Amino acid sequence: MTQRTGLLDRLPDRKGLDRIWGVLPAARLVGGSVRDLLADVPVHDLDLATPEPPEEVQRRLEDAGIRVIPTGLSHGTVTAVLDGVPYEITTLRRDAETDGRHAVVVWTQDWAEDAARRDFTINAMSLDRHDRLHDYFGGQEDLRKRQVRFVGDAPCRIAEDALRALRFFRFDARYGNGIPDPAACKAVSEHLKLIETLSAERVASELLRILSGPRVAETITAMAAVGLLQVILPDPDLAALNRMLNCDAPANPLLRLFALCHENSRELPGRLKLSNADAARIEVWASDRPVLSPGMSDDDLRRLRAEQDLDQLVERSWLYQARLVGTPDSTWDRFRSGLQALPQPHFPLSGRDALAQGILPGPGMGQWLKKGRDWWMTQGCLPDRTQCLAYLAGYP
Incomplete structure (x- = not known):
């Protein structure tokens, strides 16, 4: 189906797009940009497809003075950059071979053939420079009805790329009707075995996007109902995740993932090949130290701030609230407010102060500083440098 629309008028700035169309008049906007224009939600990336082969696309753009990055020539993709804005342009393709993870593609001149290799009907539409919508599989109607359907045969689409199983639930959460x-x-x-062939990094990226999106509880429950969640995660605890969500905690996908797998959280970094930073954060949460409790005094809160990063303390407070309360709770809100209101305490002594006291580098210096810091902590992290030195006078 082809029809004229007013979609291009919804773009806040189309100068770059018009310049590309001046060079590649047969190109069309494709995928998510068309879907989101139809849904009347913000469009973040303007991706295009075109019948010309990638080398020809690159030559034409460069001849027109447009900066081009050959981001994926073997897959038919170049990126045009205009006024700092990237436009990904991909040659029309069809899959020659697929193995559930990667596809061998060949170029085509057939727009319907290119659309047929896309995942969902709502992502298979295109929009040309004349503002005409090209919809080969009923994507516009599905978007109107809030239905997320695979293009063509669902098993074939998943067999081509098993990650589409996760993508289905991510898109259904955002664009579906709840069923x-x-x-x-x-x-x-029926294709859960294919999930095991995917790289852990791809699975983790998609899962974290699901956990940061809308309708998390419904989506994770639906994934569990088909057995997908259990393939990805060790003994997921949906009740624990729901308790976290019921607390109105920030939409932190890693925190939600930890709540979902709290009993086996230390397995997550290796299982999902998480970054070192995320692995370190999970280790802090799993260690559960220092202990947190609402109603702590300001001295207690300063001690907490001295022991651990403020962000991690706040994140851990949500884990405590989810585990112990499972609902919004003013006492934990006051606990976080109290933590955040206090200035960051810093122990006022250093090795330079020890040297000035005649203490040489080595174990003795470490013991001297530790004794001072322990006393400073017992005093609520309030004593200044002079007071700490007075306490340590005569030691060792």
């Missing part, structure tokens, strides 16, 4: 497509769910449940 996942039965054909899609059946196809996912």
